[in-house]
Amino acid sequence: MNTERYQRQIILKGFGMEGQERLTMAKILVIGAGGLGCPALQYLVAAGVGLIGIADHDVVEISNLQRQVLFGSSDLGLLKVEVAAKRLKQLNPEVKIILHPVSIDKQNILEIISHYDFIFDGTDNFESRYLINDACTLLKKPLIFAAVSGFEGQLAVFNVEDESGIKTNYRDLFPVSPATGEIPNCSENGVLGVVPGIIGTMAAGEIIKLIAGIGKPLINKLLHYNLLTQEQYEINISPSDEYKQLDSKADFMNHYKENTSQSYMEINLQQMNELRNHPSTVIIDVRERHEFPQLDSNIYKQIPMAEFAGFASSEIEQQNIILICQHGIRSVAAAETLHQKYGETKNIYSLKGGISKWRRHFLTKQHE
Template identity: 60%
Template sequence: MASERYHRQLILEGFGATAQSKLTAAKVLVIGAGGLGCPALQYLTAAGIGLIGIADDDTVALSNLHRQILYTTNDIGKPKAKVAAQRLHTMNPEIQFVVHTLRIESINILEILKDYDVVLDGSDNFESRYLINDACALLKKPLIFAAVADYEGQLAIFNVTDEKGETTNYRDLFPIAPKPGEIANCADNGVIGVLPGIIGTMAASETIKLITGLGKPLVNKLLHYNLLNNEQHELAIIAGNDYQLPQNEADLMTFNYNQTGLTEPMVIEIDATALNNLQQKTSTLLIDVRELHEVPALDKAIYHQIPMSSFADFLSTDVEEQNLVLICQHGIRSVAAAEALAEKYGNTKNIYSLKGGIVKWRNYFSN
């Protein structure tokens, strides 16, 4: 039965029963069952990875479906990791699935990672990427890194020694995490559905190559892919010395992976009720920091649109209002903008950010 299922790869020159047995014995953890994770999970399952872990604490949303093709409209509101495991099991019942319906954090990551041979990072935020990288480096776990932004994708393999005896990690590319709002994610900038499909499938391919020893995996190399013109190129990753990795579990537990780099927020995050109360006050300025093309468009008579791309110009001016409320799509860029205002005005003004942004309170803005 198994030989028939995998027949087309078993008969490949250079693959055969030896490579298939390596896949069967492998334990792979996929973190993030979203746009990148879905295609990676499908092809890893189809290829015959013996045990696959799926880690995701999110639920299926309608806006996911154009790229997260494991899910259907009937799955909206259900846990992604559970739905993915159920659907993948029907695809290949020979595979063992382990579901982690939780957020990967410093308090649990080492315990989760220890049982896997390879980790595939399909997360969508920098906080998770740095945490996953540091934990994999500490445990010496091979890490497949995949990411998409706009019309471009990136792929690399970390924590594997190359033919020169060198090993690199994500911090050799980006030693320090960017601040909120500096680099927008696909939730803010958008993404065409096929792009994470392409990069996620390539991530599965690199995972299979790494496990079986086929070809030349992207060890210490960054592959950059442009969807618009189909250009791709590789960059060599060189080990750096301008950062420090956690040396033990205690280091990892005490390291601050908050994207703001702060233990306490500089601004107050509010909900829609508090926003409504502030809106009734005459001395309140409501600021939408999204770019001009983003939807839904808000009433410009109520919300002043000052995009992050031109926010520096706004900072050079002074405002009279006592209460300043920053709003964006997901409540990330608004925090960054609010912090910039707090740095300028200190305690002389009340500065707020709408927590969760327009997406979380869409009903409020649709009234």
């Protein structure tokens, strides 16, 4: 270890060489190399954490660059984990970096996180948050949680005992996961780029505090931050009895068993275009009316989610119903709503990845 690299923090009272050595011995997994993961990774690597794993299966897209500061325009289409590792190695070659270019799911999460001391959840969807939380709780792994939307962010530390021996997890705050598409993520709601930068950096600070044993980490507390007012407040989290604890791997796997009763099909652009030419097909755009790009109303029927419940109460004549939205999240929720009404009597589809994934096609069609 090159102590000169870390000299500014080693001389800190209360941190010292002992704190630096603890960082060097620590193993941290960052799940999600996005707006939250990028700043957290930069400061953890710069601080000299010994080993860092990065889990993300996505590639760099142009819409990432507004907030994901490890990537540049020349990285478009490349795997995020590979680009991030290259940048981070330039920042600090002493840190060992392990890549997990996979989508975290019930089949691999327990194995992957078992090799790390601390887990940072920088994902942007509820399905992943609950999966990561439940796996960390089962394996007793400290979990640093962060989330952002719009101009606001949240931060918490889970699965770590406080001075009274009490520890909580994400389900003590939110016992039940919302339905798919019920609450939009930042891809749907938007986010100012500096917000994940602030929250991700604060998350790195919480991790360093936990490792070095300094300060007062946000154990059993949720910090809420508002950029517009620069106000922040904390909520105390207490253990809840409104959910069932998953006490074994069997419980975990059973809880996350595949839903064999899925009633709609997620399709790609080619499949959508083939169905579009089929008689008795309607394509419904469930985005709000202010969202871009605007689509041809002769092809796409716009029924915003805010109006969808009323629309769903009326009869749809067509046999094939295709739902689309910006990122393929709200369209899934709409598909589930229609299945509750029609069951197996109609063919219900959702465009996977939404307009954003197939943006070039939709933009081209607008200018033909």
